[in-house]
């Protein structure tokens with residue numbers, strides 16, 4: 046895609062060391078999921094969109110980007126459809142917590158002092174916080190007290206003005222936007238070849254109660270896995286959303302660290 050940000054996986058270790066020494070480096074880590082997104086979008090949506098937004102934001106502020114975390118925390122019926130769909134391959138909370146703790150520890154011990162974790166899957170959020178907190182405790186204990194981590198779930202930053210423009214009849218809410226207008230539009234803008242608009246189901250939005258039950262009630266979720274209709278998705282809406290998210294991520298990370 047069109048980013049010219051530096052992915053640290055593409056650098057040699059010598060180049061990477063040089064980049065860390067040369068300026069006040071920021072490393073951004075995109076975190077997504079492998080998760081069903083209806084019959085019309087690929088399983089990679091959360092990873093693909095988060096990586097794209099992170100790459101574009103990083104290019105604006107001169108940050109480095111680490112390889113994405115391509116698996117996410119356990120998907121929940123009320124927000125993402127749930128784990129009963131084939132392909133939704135989830136991490137336990139403890140796995141995610143340990144994984145992000147290890148990544149932050151590893152980056153920091155080689156000299157990175159400014160790390161931004163950019164999340165694109167709702168259920169990851171609290172466990173990313175937990176992993177970051179654990180890394181901070183360990184780094185402080187070892188005398189590395191100048192490491193700072195920013196965590197941001199990019200989709201939470203959508204502005205009221207954009208919501209009113211895209212959903213004039215009322216915003217269904219972030220949970221019901223799973224595989225719906227927001228994500229489908231962004232995919233049409235970023236990776237149209239992976240979107241199958243001819244396979245969109247004709248279903249009513251999910252009717253979800255304000256609580257969870259265990260074992261999960263899979264019948265709450267529409268059979269297709271989409272939480273609300275995506276027929277009004279367009280690449281133009283996707284561009285509006287991506288541009289807004291890239292700007293907010295770039296301004297947040299750039300503003301906090303420089």
Ligand SMILES: [Zn+2]
Nearest residue numbers: 090091224228
């Ligand atoms: Zn998603």
